[in-house]
Amino acid sequence: MIKIDDVVGMGFGNSVKLSTNVNAYLLKPTLIDYLVKGFRRVTQVIYPKDLGLILLLSDIGPGSMVVEGGVGTGFMTAVIAKYVGDEGHVYAYELNKDYIEVAYRNLKLVGLDRRVTFRNKDVRSEVEDTNIDSVILDIPDPWNSLNNLAKVLKPSATLISFLPTINQVEKLVIHALNTKLFVDVKTYEVMLREYDVKKDAVRPKSRMVGHTGYVVFMRFLKN
Ligand SMILES: C[S@@+](CC[C@H](N)C(=O)[O-])C[C@H]1O[C@@H](n2cnc3c(N)ncnc32)[C@H](O)[C@@H]1O
Incomplete structure:
Protein backbone atom coordinates (compact mmCIF):
# COMPACT_ATOMS: atom_id res chain seq x y z
CA MET A 1 0.00 0.00 0.00
CA ILE A 2 1.03 3.55 -0.64
CA LYS A 3 -0.40 6.55 1.23
CA ILE A 4 -1.20 9.15 -1.45
CA THR A 30 7.99 7.44 -20.21
CA LEU A 31 5.85 7.04 -23.33
CA ILE A 32 6.30 3.25 -23.06
CA ASP A 33 4.97 3.39 -19.45
CA TYR A 34 1.85 5.16 -20.71
CA LEU A 35 1.40 2.79 -23.66
CA VAL A 36 1.72 -0.35 -21.57
CA LYS A 37 0.02 0.78 -18.35
CA GLY A 38 -2.10 3.81 -19.22
CA PHE A 39 -3.62 3.25 -22.65
CA ARG A 40 -6.97 1.49 -22.89
CA ARG A 41 -6.29 -1.39 -25.29
CA VAL A 42 -9.00 -2.40 -27.79
CA THR A 43 -6.99 -4.09 -30.56
CA GLN A 44 -3.74 -5.89 -31.17
CA VAL A 45 -0.98 -3.31 -30.87
CA ILE A 46 2.50 -2.82 -32.27
CA TYR A 47 4.97 -3.62 -29.49
CA PRO A 48 7.76 -1.25 -28.43
CA LYS A 49 10.44 -3.52 -29.99
CA ASP A 50 8.84 -3.02 -33.42
CA LEU A 51 7.78 0.62 -32.88
CA GLY A 52 11.42 1.64 -32.47
CA LEU A 53 12.59 0.12 -35.74
CA ILE A 54 9.56 1.41 -37.65
CA LEU A 55 10.21 4.94 -36.41
CA LEU A 56 13.85 4.97 -37.47
CA LEU A 57 13.25 3.30 -40.84
CA SER A 58 10.46 5.75 -41.65
CA ASP A 59 12.80 8.67 -40.95
CA ILE A 60 9.92 10.47 -39.23
CA GLY A 61 11.10 13.54 -37.33
CA PRO A 62 10.11 17.12 -36.52
CA GLY A 63 7.98 18.51 -39.35
CA SER A 64 7.12 15.16 -40.98
CA MET A 65 3.68 14.78 -42.54
CA VAL A 66 2.55 11.21 -41.95
CA VAL A 67 -0.40 9.07 -43.00
CA GLU A 68 -1.18 6.18 -40.68
CA GLY A 69 -3.53 3.37 -41.73
CA GLY A 70 -5.14 1.26 -39.02
CA VAL A 71 -5.09 3.30 -35.80
CA GLY A 72 -6.66 0.67 -33.50
CA THR A 73 -5.58 1.42 -29.93
CA GLY A 74 -3.21 4.17 -31.01
CA PHE A 75 0.17 2.82 -29.85
CA MET A 76 1.76 3.60 -33.23
CA THR A 77 -0.14 6.89 -33.50
CA ALA A 78 1.28 8.10 -30.19
CA VAL A 79 4.85 7.27 -31.17
CA ILE A 80 4.54 9.02 -34.54
CA ALA A 81 2.84 12.04 -32.91
CA LYS A 82 5.64 12.36 -30.37
CA TYR A 83 8.33 12.56 -33.04
CA VAL A 84 6.65 14.75 -35.70
CA GLY A 85 6.74 17.60 -33.19
CA ASP A 86 4.45 20.62 -33.32
CA GLU A 87 5.49 21.41 -36.91
CA GLY A 88 4.54 17.96 -38.24
CA HIS A 89 1.20 16.14 -38.35
CA VAL A 90 -0.33 12.66 -38.35
CA TYR A 91 -3.37 11.90 -40.52
CA ALA A 92 -4.68 8.76 -38.88
CA TYR A 93 -7.15 6.59 -40.84
CA GLU A 94 -9.36 4.06 -39.07
CA LEU A 95 -12.50 2.23 -40.26
CA ASN A 96 -13.93 1.66 -36.80
CA LYS A 97 -15.44 4.78 -35.19
CA ASP A 98 -15.33 3.30 -31.67
CA TYR A 99 -11.57 2.69 -31.94
CA ILE A 100 -11.07 6.31 -32.97
CA GLU A 101 -12.79 7.41 -29.74
CA VAL A 102 -10.50 5.21 -27.66
CA ALA A 103 -7.36 6.24 -29.56
CA TYR A 104 -8.29 9.92 -29.20
CA ARG A 105 -8.62 9.54 -25.42
CA ASN A 106 -5.34 7.61 -25.27
CA LEU A 107 -3.56 10.36 -27.24
CA LYS A 108 -5.08 13.01 -24.97
CA LEU A 109 -3.69 11.20 -21.94
CA VAL A 110 -0.16 11.78 -23.24
CA GLY A 111 -0.86 15.31 -24.52
CA LEU A 112 -0.33 14.43 -28.19
CA ASP A 113 -3.91 14.66 -29.52
CA ARG A 114 -3.38 18.06 -31.19
CA ARG A 115 -0.78 16.61 -33.54
CA VAL A 116 -3.25 14.04 -34.92
CA THR A 117 -6.26 14.31 -37.24
CA PHE A 118 -8.35 11.16 -37.10
CA ARG A 119 -10.19 10.22 -40.26
CA ASN A 120 -12.96 7.61 -40.13
CA LYS A 121 -12.08 6.47 -43.65
CA ASP A 122 -10.47 3.65 -45.61
CA VAL A 123 -6.72 4.15 -45.96
CA ARG A 124 -6.75 1.96 -49.10
CA SER A 125 -8.91 4.28 -51.18
CA GLU A 126 -9.92 7.47 -49.34
CA VAL A 127 -6.71 9.28 -48.39
CA GLU A 128 -7.19 12.97 -49.08
CA ASP A 129 -4.03 14.44 -47.53
CA THR A 130 -1.18 15.33 -49.85
CA ASN A 131 2.59 15.96 -49.68
CA ILE A 132 3.10 13.02 -47.37
CA ASP A 133 6.64 12.14 -46.21
CA SER A 134 5.82 8.75 -44.76
CA VAL A 135 3.04 6.16 -44.54
CA ILE A 136 2.75 3.60 -41.73
CA LEU A 137 0.26 0.77 -42.25
CA ASP A 138 -1.08 -1.83 -39.84
CA ILE A 139 -3.96 -3.27 -41.88
CA PRO A 140 -4.53 -6.80 -43.18
CA ASP A 141 -4.28 -6.06 -46.94
CA PRO A 142 -1.82 -3.19 -47.51
CA TRP A 143 -1.22 -4.23 -51.15
CA ASN A 144 -4.70 -2.84 -51.92
CA SER A 145 -3.60 0.64 -50.79
CA LEU A 146 -0.42 1.15 -52.83
CA ASN A 147 -1.83 2.65 -56.02
CA ASN A 148 -3.91 5.23 -54.17
CA LEU A 149 -1.20 6.13 -51.67
CA ALA A 150 1.15 6.74 -54.60
CA LYS A 151 -1.05 9.75 -55.46
CA VAL A 152 -0.33 11.52 -52.14
CA LEU A 153 3.28 10.60 -51.40
CA LYS A 154 6.22 12.95 -51.97
CA PRO A 155 8.91 11.55 -54.27
CA SER A 156 11.23 9.27 -52.23
CA ALA A 157 8.76 8.99 -49.31
CA THR A 158 9.03 5.99 -47.00
CA LEU A 159 6.26 3.39 -46.63
CA ILE A 160 6.21 0.85 -43.84
CA SER A 161 3.78 -1.99 -43.30
CA PHE A 162 3.53 -4.10 -40.15
CA LEU A 163 2.21 -7.61 -40.89
CA PRO A 164 1.64 -10.59 -38.59
CA THR A 165 2.13 -13.37 -41.18
CA ILE A 166 4.82 -14.08 -43.73
CA ASN A 167 2.15 -14.89 -46.33
CA GLN A 168 1.02 -11.26 -46.19
CA VAL A 169 4.63 -10.13 -46.50
CA GLU A 170 5.11 -12.14 -49.70
CA LYS A 171 1.91 -10.77 -51.21
CA LEU A 172 2.80 -7.16 -50.36
CA VAL A 173 6.40 -7.34 -51.61
CA ILE A 174 5.47 -8.96 -54.94
CA HIS A 175 2.66 -6.47 -55.44
CA ALA A 176 4.87 -3.47 -54.57
CA LEU A 177 7.61 -4.53 -56.98
CA ASN A 178 5.06 -5.13 -59.75
CA THR A 179 3.75 -1.58 -59.47
CA LYS A 180 7.27 -0.30 -60.35
CA LEU A 181 6.45 2.65 -58.06
CA PHE A 182 8.40 1.36 -55.04
CA VAL A 183 12.04 0.38 -54.61
CA ASP A 184 14.51 -0.52 -51.85
CA VAL A 185 12.02 -3.07 -50.49
CA LYS A 186 13.26 -4.76 -47.30
CA THR A 187 11.66 -7.06 -44.73
CA TYR A 188 12.69 -7.33 -41.07
CA GLU A 189 11.77 -9.21 -37.92
CA VAL A 190 12.82 -7.89 -34.52
CA MET A 191 13.72 -10.27 -31.68
CA LEU A 192 14.39 -8.64 -28.37
CA ARG A 193 15.82 -10.37 -25.30
CA GLU A 194 16.08 -8.72 -21.94
CA TYR A 195 18.90 -9.81 -19.61
CA ASP A 196 19.18 -10.47 -15.89
CA VAL A 197 22.46 -8.99 -14.75
CA LYS A 198 23.80 -10.08 -11.34
CA LYS A 199 27.40 -10.60 -10.30
CA ASP A 200 28.61 -13.91 -11.78
CA ALA A 201 25.11 -14.65 -13.08
CA VAL A 202 24.42 -12.76 -16.30
CA ARG A 203 21.86 -14.45 -18.57
CA PRO A 204 18.82 -13.79 -20.74
CA LYS A 205 15.48 -13.76 -18.94
CA SER A 206 13.61 -17.06 -19.28
CA ARG A 207 10.57 -15.45 -20.88
CA MET A 208 10.37 -13.22 -23.94
CA VAL A 209 7.79 -11.98 -26.43
CA GLY A 210 7.83 -14.60 -29.19
CA HIS A 211 6.20 -13.57 -32.42
CA THR A 212 4.63 -10.19 -33.08
CA GLY A 213 4.98 -9.38 -36.78
CA TYR A 214 7.18 -8.44 -39.70
CA VAL A 215 8.20 -4.95 -40.77
CA VAL A 216 8.20 -4.29 -44.52
CA PHE A 217 9.99 -1.15 -45.67
CA MET A 218 10.01 0.49 -49.11
CA ARG A 219 10.69 3.82 -50.80
CA PHE A 220 8.35 5.52 -53.24
CA LEU A 221 9.85 6.82 -56.50
CA LYS A 222 7.43 9.27 -58.11
CA ASN A 223 4.27 9.17 -60.17
C1 LIG B 1 -4.07 -4.17 -35.33
S1 LIG B 1 -5.04 -2.73 -35.35
C2 LIG B 1 -3.86 -1.41 -35.34
C3 LIG B 1 -3.14 -1.25 -34.05
C4 LIG B 1 -2.23 -0.07 -34.00
N1 LIG B 1 -1.17 -0.14 -35.01
C5 LIG B 1 -1.58 0.12 -32.63
O1 LIG B 1 -0.33 0.05 -32.53
O2 LIG B 1 -2.31 0.36 -31.65
C6 LIG B 1 -5.61 -2.69 -37.02
C7 LIG B 1 -6.66 -1.62 -37.24
O3 LIG B 1 -6.78 -1.36 -38.64
C8 LIG B 1 -8.11 -0.99 -38.91
N2 LIG B 1 -8.26 -1.15 -40.37
C9 LIG B 1 -8.26 -2.31 -41.08
N3 LIG B 1 -8.35 -2.05 -42.41
C10 LIG B 1 -8.38 -0.69 -42.54
C11 LIG B 1 -8.47 0.20 -43.65
N4 LIG B 1 -8.52 -0.28 -44.90
N5 LIG B 1 -8.47 1.54 -43.42
C12 LIG B 1 -8.42 2.03 -42.16
N6 LIG B 1 -8.33 1.23 -41.05
C13 LIG B 1 -8.32 -0.10 -41.23
C14 LIG B 1 -8.91 -1.94 -38.04
O4 LIG B 1 -10.22 -1.46 -37.79
C15 LIG B 1 -8.04 -2.01 -36.78
O5 LIG B 1 -8.48 -1.08 -35.82
Whole structure:
Protein backbone atom coordinates (compact mmCIF):
# COMPACT_ATOMS: atom_id res chain seq x y z
CA MET A 1 0.00 0.00 0.00
CA ILE A 2 1.03 3.55 -0.64
CA LYS A 3 -0.40 6.55 1.23
CA ILE A 4 -1.20 9.15 -1.45
CA ASP A 5 -0.58 11.96 1.09
CA ASP A 6 3.04 10.78 1.36
CA VAL A 7 3.49 11.38 -2.38
CA VAL A 8 1.59 14.60 -3.09
CA GLY A 9 4.02 17.45 -3.65
CA MET A 10 7.02 15.14 -3.79
CA GLY A 11 9.25 15.67 -6.84
CA PHE A 12 10.47 13.03 -9.26
CA GLY A 13 13.55 11.15 -8.11
CA ASN A 14 12.35 10.73 -4.53
CA SER A 15 11.28 7.51 -2.89
CA VAL A 16 8.55 6.49 -0.49
CA LYS A 17 8.23 3.48 1.83
CA LEU A 18 5.45 1.01 1.04
CA SER A 19 3.52 -0.71 3.85
CA THR A 20 5.74 -3.76 3.16
CA ASN A 21 8.79 -1.62 4.04
CA VAL A 22 9.98 -1.74 0.42
CA ASN A 23 11.07 1.49 -1.29
CA ALA A 24 9.01 2.75 -4.25
CA TYR A 25 10.53 5.39 -6.52
CA LEU A 26 8.79 8.39 -8.08
CA LEU A 27 9.89 8.45 -11.71
CA LYS A 28 8.44 10.48 -14.56
CA PRO A 29 6.48 8.05 -16.77
CA THR A 30 7.99 7.44 -20.21
CA LEU A 31 5.85 7.04 -23.33
CA ILE A 32 6.30 3.25 -23.06
CA ASP A 33 4.97 3.39 -19.45
CA TYR A 34 1.85 5.16 -20.71
CA LEU A 35 1.40 2.79 -23.66
CA VAL A 36 1.72 -0.35 -21.57
CA LYS A 37 0.02 0.78 -18.35
CA GLY A 38 -2.10 3.81 -19.22
CA PHE A 39 -3.62 3.25 -22.65
CA ARG A 40 -6.97 1.49 -22.89
CA ARG A 41 -6.29 -1.39 -25.29
CA VAL A 42 -9.00 -2.40 -27.79
CA THR A 43 -6.99 -4.09 -30.56
CA GLN A 44 -3.74 -5.89 -31.17
CA VAL A 45 -0.98 -3.31 -30.87
CA ILE A 46 2.50 -2.82 -32.27
CA TYR A 47 4.97 -3.62 -29.49
CA PRO A 48 7.76 -1.25 -28.43
CA LYS A 49 10.44 -3.52 -29.99
CA ASP A 50 8.84 -3.02 -33.42
CA LEU A 51 7.78 0.62 -32.88
CA GLY A 52 11.42 1.64 -32.47
CA LEU A 53 12.59 0.12 -35.74
CA ILE A 54 9.56 1.41 -37.65
CA LEU A 55 10.21 4.94 -36.41
CA LEU A 56 13.85 4.97 -37.47
CA LEU A 57 13.25 3.30 -40.84
CA SER A 58 10.46 5.75 -41.65
CA ASP A 59 12.80 8.67 -40.95
CA ILE A 60 9.92 10.47 -39.23
CA GLY A 61 11.10 13.54 -37.33
CA PRO A 62 10.11 17.12 -36.52
CA GLY A 63 7.98 18.51 -39.35
CA SER A 64 7.12 15.16 -40.98
CA MET A 65 3.68 14.78 -42.54
CA VAL A 66 2.55 11.21 -41.95
CA VAL A 67 -0.40 9.07 -43.00
CA GLU A 68 -1.18 6.18 -40.68
CA GLY A 69 -3.53 3.37 -41.73
CA GLY A 70 -5.14 1.26 -39.02
CA VAL A 71 -5.09 3.30 -35.80
CA GLY A 72 -6.66 0.67 -33.50
CA THR A 73 -5.58 1.42 -29.93
CA GLY A 74 -3.21 4.17 -31.01
CA PHE A 75 0.17 2.82 -29.85
CA MET A 76 1.76 3.60 -33.23
CA THR A 77 -0.14 6.89 -33.50
CA ALA A 78 1.28 8.10 -30.19
CA VAL A 79 4.85 7.27 -31.17
CA ILE A 80 4.54 9.02 -34.54
CA ALA A 81 2.84 12.04 -32.91
CA LYS A 82 5.64 12.36 -30.37
CA TYR A 83 8.33 12.56 -33.04
CA VAL A 84 6.65 14.75 -35.70
CA GLY A 85 6.74 17.60 -33.19
CA ASP A 86 4.45 20.62 -33.32
CA GLU A 87 5.49 21.41 -36.91
CA GLY A 88 4.54 17.96 -38.24
CA HIS A 89 1.20 16.14 -38.35
CA VAL A 90 -0.33 12.66 -38.35
CA TYR A 91 -3.37 11.90 -40.52
CA ALA A 92 -4.68 8.76 -38.88
CA TYR A 93 -7.15 6.59 -40.84
CA GLU A 94 -9.36 4.06 -39.07
CA LEU A 95 -12.50 2.23 -40.26
CA ASN A 96 -13.93 1.66 -36.80
CA LYS A 97 -15.44 4.78 -35.19
CA ASP A 98 -15.33 3.30 -31.67
CA TYR A 99 -11.57 2.69 -31.94
CA ILE A 100 -11.07 6.31 -32.97
CA GLU A 101 -12.79 7.41 -29.74
CA VAL A 102 -10.50 5.21 -27.66
CA ALA A 103 -7.36 6.24 -29.56
CA TYR A 104 -8.29 9.92 -29.20
CA ARG A 105 -8.62 9.54 -25.42
CA ASN A 106 -5.34 7.61 -25.27
CA LEU A 107 -3.56 10.36 -27.24
CA LYS A 108 -5.08 13.01 -24.97
CA LEU A 109 -3.69 11.20 -21.94
CA VAL A 110 -0.16 11.78 -23.24
CA GLY A 111 -0.86 15.31 -24.52
CA LEU A 112 -0.33 14.43 -28.19
CA ASP A 113 -3.91 14.66 -29.52
CA ARG A 114 -3.38 18.06 -31.19
CA ARG A 115 -0.78 16.61 -33.54
CA VAL A 116 -3.25 14.04 -34.92
CA THR A 117 -6.26 14.31 -37.24
CA PHE A 118 -8.35 11.16 -37.10
CA ARG A 119 -10.19 10.22 -40.26
CA ASN A 120 -12.96 7.61 -40.13
CA LYS A 121 -12.08 6.47 -43.65
CA ASP A 122 -10.47 3.65 -45.61
CA VAL A 123 -6.72 4.15 -45.96
CA ARG A 124 -6.75 1.96 -49.10
CA SER A 125 -8.91 4.28 -51.18
CA GLU A 126 -9.92 7.47 -49.34
CA VAL A 127 -6.71 9.28 -48.39
CA GLU A 128 -7.19 12.97 -49.08
CA ASP A 129 -4.03 14.44 -47.53
CA THR A 130 -1.18 15.33 -49.85
CA ASN A 131 2.59 15.96 -49.68
CA ILE A 132 3.10 13.02 -47.37
CA ASP A 133 6.64 12.14 -46.21
CA SER A 134 5.82 8.75 -44.76
CA VAL A 135 3.04 6.16 -44.54
CA ILE A 136 2.75 3.60 -41.73
CA LEU A 137 0.26 0.77 -42.25
CA ASP A 138 -1.08 -1.83 -39.84
CA ILE A 139 -3.96 -3.27 -41.88
CA PRO A 140 -4.53 -6.80 -43.18
CA ASP A 141 -4.28 -6.06 -46.94
CA PRO A 142 -1.82 -3.19 -47.51
CA TRP A 143 -1.22 -4.23 -51.15
CA ASN A 144 -4.70 -2.84 -51.92
CA SER A 145 -3.60 0.64 -50.79
CA LEU A 146 -0.42 1.15 -52.83
CA ASN A 147 -1.83 2.65 -56.02
CA ASN A 148 -3.91 5.23 -54.17
CA LEU A 149 -1.20 6.13 -51.67
CA ALA A 150 1.15 6.74 -54.60
CA LYS A 151 -1.05 9.75 -55.46
CA VAL A 152 -0.33 11.52 -52.14
CA LEU A 153 3.28 10.60 -51.40
CA LYS A 154 6.22 12.95 -51.97
CA PRO A 155 8.91 11.55 -54.27
CA SER A 156 11.23 9.27 -52.23
CA ALA A 157 8.76 8.99 -49.31
CA THR A 158 9.03 5.99 -47.00
CA LEU A 159 6.26 3.39 -46.63
CA ILE A 160 6.21 0.85 -43.84
CA SER A 161 3.78 -1.99 -43.30
CA PHE A 162 3.53 -4.10 -40.15
CA LEU A 163 2.21 -7.61 -40.89
CA PRO A 164 1.64 -10.59 -38.59
CA THR A 165 2.13 -13.37 -41.18
CA ILE A 166 4.82 -14.08 -43.73
CA ASN A 167 2.15 -14.89 -46.33
CA GLN A 168 1.02 -11.26 -46.19
CA VAL A 169 4.63 -10.13 -46.50
CA GLU A 170 5.11 -12.14 -49.70
CA LYS A 171 1.91 -10.77 -51.21
CA LEU A 172 2.80 -7.16 -50.36
CA VAL A 173 6.40 -7.34 -51.61
CA ILE A 174 5.47 -8.96 -54.94
CA HIS A 175 2.66 -6.47 -55.44
CA ALA A 176 4.87 -3.47 -54.57
CA LEU A 177 7.61 -4.53 -56.98
CA ASN A 178 5.06 -5.13 -59.75
CA THR A 179 3.75 -1.58 -59.47
CA LYS A 180 7.27 -0.30 -60.35
CA LEU A 181 6.45 2.65 -58.06
CA PHE A 182 8.40 1.36 -55.04
CA VAL A 183 12.04 0.38 -54.61
CA ASP A 184 14.51 -0.52 -51.85
CA VAL A 185 12.02 -3.07 -50.49
CA LYS A 186 13.26 -4.76 -47.30
CA THR A 187 11.66 -7.06 -44.73
CA TYR A 188 12.69 -7.33 -41.07
CA GLU A 189 11.77 -9.21 -37.92
CA VAL A 190 12.82 -7.89 -34.52
CA MET A 191 13.72 -10.27 -31.68
CA LEU A 192 14.39 -8.64 -28.37
CA ARG A 193 15.82 -10.37 -25.30
CA GLU A 194 16.08 -8.72 -21.94
CA TYR A 195 18.90 -9.81 -19.61
CA ASP A 196 19.18 -10.47 -15.89
CA VAL A 197 22.46 -8.99 -14.75
CA LYS A 198 23.80 -10.08 -11.34
CA LYS A 199 27.40 -10.60 -10.30
CA ASP A 200 28.61 -13.91 -11.78
CA ALA A 201 25.11 -14.65 -13.08
CA VAL A 202 24.42 -12.76 -16.30
CA ARG A 203 21.86 -14.45 -18.57
CA PRO A 204 18.82 -13.79 -20.74
CA LYS A 205 15.48 -13.76 -18.94
CA SER A 206 13.61 -17.06 -19.28
CA ARG A 207 10.57 -15.45 -20.88
CA MET A 208 10.37 -13.22 -23.94
CA VAL A 209 7.79 -11.98 -26.43
CA GLY A 210 7.83 -14.60 -29.19
CA HIS A 211 6.20 -13.57 -32.42
CA THR A 212 4.63 -10.19 -33.08
CA GLY A 213 4.98 -9.38 -36.78
CA TYR A 214 7.18 -8.44 -39.70
CA VAL A 215 8.20 -4.95 -40.77
CA VAL A 216 8.20 -4.29 -44.52
CA PHE A 217 9.99 -1.15 -45.67
CA MET A 218 10.01 0.49 -49.11
CA ARG A 219 10.69 3.82 -50.80
CA PHE A 220 8.35 5.52 -53.24
CA LEU A 221 9.85 6.82 -56.50
CA LYS A 222 7.43 9.27 -58.11
CA ASN A 223 4.27 9.17 -60.17
C1 LIG B 1 -4.07 -4.17 -35.33
S1 LIG B 1 -5.04 -2.73 -35.35
C2 LIG B 1 -3.86 -1.41 -35.34
C3 LIG B 1 -3.14 -1.25 -34.05
C4 LIG B 1 -2.23 -0.07 -34.00
N1 LIG B 1 -1.17 -0.14 -35.01
C5 LIG B 1 -1.58 0.12 -32.63
O1 LIG B 1 -0.33 0.05 -32.53
O2 LIG B 1 -2.31 0.36 -31.65
C6 LIG B 1 -5.61 -2.69 -37.02
C7 LIG B 1 -6.66 -1.62 -37.24
O3 LIG B 1 -6.78 -1.36 -38.64
C8 LIG B 1 -8.11 -0.99 -38.91
N2 LIG B 1 -8.26 -1.15 -40.37
C9 LIG B 1 -8.26 -2.31 -41.08
N3 LIG B 1 -8.35 -2.05 -42.41
C10 LIG B 1 -8.38 -0.69 -42.54
C11 LIG B 1 -8.47 0.20 -43.65
N4 LIG B 1 -8.52 -0.28 -44.90
N5 LIG B 1 -8.47 1.54 -43.42
C12 LIG B 1 -8.42 2.03 -42.16
N6 LIG B 1 -8.33 1.23 -41.05
C13 LIG B 1 -8.32 -0.10 -41.23
C14 LIG B 1 -8.91 -1.94 -38.04
O4 LIG B 1 -10.22 -1.46 -37.79
C15 LIG B 1 -8.04 -2.01 -36.78
O5 LIG B 1 -8.48 -1.08 -35.82
